[in-house]
Amino acid sequence: QVQLVESGGGLVQAGDSLRLSCEASGFIFGRYTMGWFRQAPGKEREFVIAIDWVGGTTNADSVKGRFTISRVDAENTVSLQIHSLKPEDTAVYYCAAGTGRFGTSRPNAYTYWGQGTQVTVST
Numbered sequence: 001q002v003q004l005v006e007s008g009g010g011l012v013q014a015g016d017s018l019r020l021s022c023e024a025s026g027f028i029f030g031r032y033t034m035g036w037f038r039q040a041p042g043k044e045r046e047f048v049i050a051i052d053w054v055g056g057t058t059n060a061d062s063v064k065g066r067f068t069i070s071r072v073d074a075e076n077t078v079s080l081q082i083h084s085l086k087p088e089d090t091a092v093y094y095c096a097a098g099t100g101r102f103g104t105s106r107p108n109a110y111t112y113w114g115q116g117t118q119v120t121v122s123t
Helices: none
Strands: 003-007 010-013 018-025 033-039 046-051 057-059 067-072 077-082 091-098 117-122
Touching: 003 091, 018 033, 018 091, 018 117, 033 067, 033 077, 046 067, 046 077, 057 067
Parallel strands: 010 117
Antiparallel strands: 003 018, 018 077, 033 046, 033 091, 046 057, 067 077, 091 117
């Protein structure tokens, strides 16, 4: 079975850094684009950042310069390094996997989704 399990969320202070991780199983990780989305209460799920299997990345304008995505295919993991956290970053963060290299900011590009990890940024 396919599993994507996020970890690393929690309560943090504005200005702090945080690293989220996603461990995948049940599919050929090295052939998939991996992305992160987030969803705040009352808002639609939004694209954050993605990395394809050859290292190409794309990110939302709102997180450019603060969020970095990386992957370790030998470990079937993808990570999201966040710096200078802001209260508006508060959301459930979801890991997702898709088979394409293009249009990866769109949710329908992804086949598998994790259950999410909560990030709460306080002032």
